[in-house]
């Protein structure tokens with residue numbers, strides 16, 4: 001990984017925050033139903049099966065916290081979790097929000113997009129990409145949508161345990177290069193494994209830095 005960016009104290013502060021209670025707050029189905037923007041938020045986005053729920057569970061150290069947002073009917077909502085009553089983790093619907101709306105899911109796609117565009121307390125979006133695939137053409141729409149919304153976003157590679165360390169390094173470097181000219185992309189890429197815990201302390205520290213720096 002490219003990062004010794006956080007010192008022991010910062011990693012510990014992040015660990016402690018997420019060791020405190022984390023609860024499912026609500027799932028919003030309409031922009032009018034979002035919670036008040038009174039706490040800093042970070043949102044997680046990615047295609048279904050990329051490992052979003054697993055990552056939220058790993059970050060919070062809960063086995064099934066994000067199950068609530070994996071339930072049928074919930075997957076198209078914007079789901080909110082509160083950590084230590086200090087910040088919120090937001091689980092966005094799958095890539096729908098990045099697509100031109102043709103499907104029946106239009107309403108929910110618009111919800112995701114509206115959330116990204118108009119949320120004053122949104123500090124960063126983590127865009128999850130499967131480490132085995134890296135950034136692909138299909139992700140372009142999502143990157144474009146984030147650049148247009150001008151929301152700071154950071155690429156997080158998931159399932160790094162499925163690759164050898166040298167391969168992970170290579171995907172990290174390639175990914176960084178691919179987003180280097182994108183205006184809203186954060187210039188660090190994190191490789192994580194929810195299964196092995198790789199990169200999770202660093203992701204927690206990234207979240208704290210994004211919310212409170």
Ligand SMILES: Nc1nc2c(ncn2[C@@H]2O[C@H](COP(=O)(O)OP(=O)(O)O)[C@@H](O)[C@H]2O)c(=O)[nH]1
Nearest residue numbers: 047048049050051052053054159161193194195
């Ligand atoms: N090997 C491995 N599998 C993972 C990891 N994270 C998620 N998975 C698996 O990938 C699948 C989809 O994960 P899930 O978290 O439900 O993805 P979501 O649809 O993006 O919320 C499940 O079978 C997980 O067990 C990981 O870090 N390593």
Ligand SMILES: [Mg+2]
Nearest residue numbers: 052053069070
């Ligand atoms: Mg999920």
